[in-house]
Amino acid sequence: MSDTEVQITGDAPDSFVPDKQVRNELGGITATTLRKWERDPRLNFPPRISILERTYRSRKALDEFKQQAIKRGLEVTRIKARGAGADPELRKRKTVRGK
Secondary structure: OOOOOOOOOOOOOOOEEEHHHHHHHOOOOOHHHHHHHHHOOOOOOOOOEEEOOEEEEEHHHHHHHHHHHHHHHHHHHHHHHHOOOOOHHHHHHHHHHHO
16 A cells, blocks of 8 residues: 555544644644654654545544544653653753763
8 A cells, every 4th residue: 555545444434634624623733744744654644635636634543643642742741740850761861961
């Protein structure tokens, strides 16, 4: 399967969300930010679906991405709340940068 192909499986039908609506749902991000997210493999952003020169995303994949982003955000918040002193890895990085 190529980057432009999307395999649709399961019983429930999926819907397509135009990229403009996707950007609005993600806090009004720019088209440039959307392209950066799409290229970053760490984010696992939903692939684009092109139909007649318009770009869409799968509603199911977009909702799954949002849920994963919320989970990742909570994990980052917990790490920040502990501070660099509580996390040995962060303390090492801080020490290395200070040299």
